[in-house]
Amino acid sequence: MTEQAVHDPVAGIDVEAIKRQYDSESRFRTPEDWTRMMVGVIAVAMSCFHLYTSAFGLLLEMWQRSVHLCFVLVLVFLLYPATSKSPKKSIPWYDYILALLGAVVALYMVFQFHAMLERAGDPNTMDLIVGCAGILIVLEATRRVSNPVLPVIAIVFLLYCYFGRYVPSIFQHRGYGFRRIINHMYLGTEGVFGTPLSVSASFVFMFVLFGTIVEQTGLGKYIIDLSMALAGWSAGGPAKVAVVSSGIMGTISGSSVANVCTTGMFTIPLMKSVGYESHFAGAVEAVASTGGQIMPPVMGAAAFIMAQTMGVPYLDVALAAVVPALLYYIAVVVQVHFEATRLGLKGLPRDRLPSIAKLIFERGYLLIPLGGIIYFLVAGYTPLKAAFNGIVLTIATSFIRRDTWLTPKKLWLGMENGARSALGVACACATVGIVIGAATLTGLGLKLAYAIVTLAGGSTLLTLVFTMIASIILGMGLPTTANFIVTSTMAAPALMQLEQPIPAMASYMFVLYFGIAADLTPPVALAAYAGAGIAKADPMRTGVTATKLALAGFLVPYIYAYNPILVLVNFEWVEFAQATTTAIMGVFLLGMATIGFFRAPLSWILRVTAFGGALGLMIPGWKSDLVGLVILVGIWCVQNQKQRRLSPA
Secondary structure (H helix, E strand, O other), X not given: OOOOOOEEOOOOEEHHHHHHHHOHHHOOOOOOOHHHHHHHHHHHHHHHHHHHHHXXXXXXXXXXXXXXXXXXXXXXXXXXXXXXXXOOOOOOHHHHHHHHHHHHHHHHHHHOHHHHHHHOOOOOHHHHHHHHHHHHHHHHHHHHHOOOHHHHHHHHHHHHHHHHHHOOHHHOOOOOOHHHHHHHHHOOOOOOOOHHHHHHHHHHHHHHHXXXXXXXXXXXXXXXXXXXXXXXXXXXXXXXXXXXXXXXHHHHHOOHHHHHHHHHHHHHHHHHHOOOOHHHHHHHHHHHHHHHHHOOOOOOHHHHHHXXXXXXXXXXXXXXXXXXXXXXXXXXXXXXXXHHHHHOOOOOOHHHOOOHHHHHHHHHHHHHHHHHHHHHHHOOOOHHHHHHHHHHHHHHHHHHOHHHOOOHHHHHHHHHHHHHHXXXXXXXXXXXXXXXXXXXXXXXXXXXXHHHHHHOOOOHHHHHHHHHHHHHHHHOOOOHHHHHHHHHHHOHHHHOOXXXXXXXXXXXXXXXXXXHXXXXXXXXXXXXXHHHHHHOOOHHHHHHHHHHHOHHHHHHHHHHHHOHHHHOOOOOHHHHHHHHHHHHHHHHHHXXXXXXXXXXXXXXXXXXXXXHHHHHHHOOOHHHHHHHHHHHHHHHHHHHHHHHHHOOO
């Protein structure tokens, strides 16, 4: 992340300004005096701390989380202004005080850890003062780096802990006193210092750091060039380039808006240059970039928390996400292709495209770190060690060619950007820990799951729909990571309490997908709005188009909820191959239905039929598969005949 605006020479757009507009984590100060170097030193020190503990072993759990939170709070108050009217080029005195207080309340847990263990849940006055101050400071830091929604939710849950005896009977509890709440939320490992912050302080930070360091080698430009060579020549090639490049970039970025601004500054003008409408170009980039959060091997931060929540290796989550992610991207490519053929759009001339052989020979080594991450995970390394080894591999391979060297300046910038990029996730994890702490203290999670199942009358479909709605609504105001943690605590258990329970992997993946989908669905479609900004298109129209393109992303979670073999539950090769094949066919029909074109325009009757066939192929069972297959073959024959009639003699 650079501090100077990057202007796209093709479109003449300030991409960094667009990123700051739609990505709250990019709205940091850019001091121009000695404080800039001071902030940089603190950020690099944070990266060095995590590199050291990754190489030589993590500290005690509470110490690791406390030091991590200390760095986070200090950097947030130094980098993020309190309001839009606060100074952007300098740091006011009160933010220095807040940064110092943030360091004190975080490190208090290091220096008083053993003493608090001896007090065994009986905090003294100083513990309570520090705990209360710590909660307030964490909430303020989260408000600055994200938005007020998550802190407000956390405050509501804190009030629920205290006033529980006055709420409706289904959610009622006996109520807890101030001392018990502060002790639970800050002075132990259930609230602020709970599992989410633990994941942020270990796996997540290292993968974020890996992404920012590997970016300094020029991998982003290489991915775009490689995507151009692979898909730029085909019908509507630039749109397929956007899908491929954004999907690959998403594996290492984990941020929808940042991904749109990184690859979109190249792909969106290219799409417009070959004839795509502005809103469609912005929507394609938004959909492709959003899907990166579910694309293995790295995925987004929520995937690491998902693995920790389920108590399974991260590799299990990454493998389970492979087929759903491929279905998502196949659906986008299919729809992009149908739209291109409908409009008669051509690809770019071969002489304008880079040579695949030359790209692989000259810069193919830049992909070695990504391959290394996959190898280390498959070989049984922990995600922490896999990320650390990936960083070492990145530094080593960068010296293969002079123009990709990770010079001290580039390495410094990568480490500084890594710390900055991790602040939003860390604050979200610390604050959402309060929500989880309230759920564990009051038993709200189980009560809410029971309420959802009761409201749905035990119906699996209605329970899935209610869970989807909750995930999307929460996703409009929460970052993906926070959204997943809340819904996995409150909504996912409902799916596992049905009369025919949905397996944990499918349940958690379900809420993960729909939390991510909120970046595309109006009225708060941040990724789509960022794409619209670059494309100079209408934001709402871009969001609606993005939702249509991502329709498979809304259907696929239902499919693996009913047929969990797609996420490798009860895996059998024959059944898995059949389910995957029919799902791909279903995605093909879904593309016809949404775009309304296959070889020739489809009538509304055929579009509705195609949609029904898509559902038939995606729903498990040989009878529904047979119906869907008959529809696919029938539409294929009808459209071939129509194409022959429409073609000039």
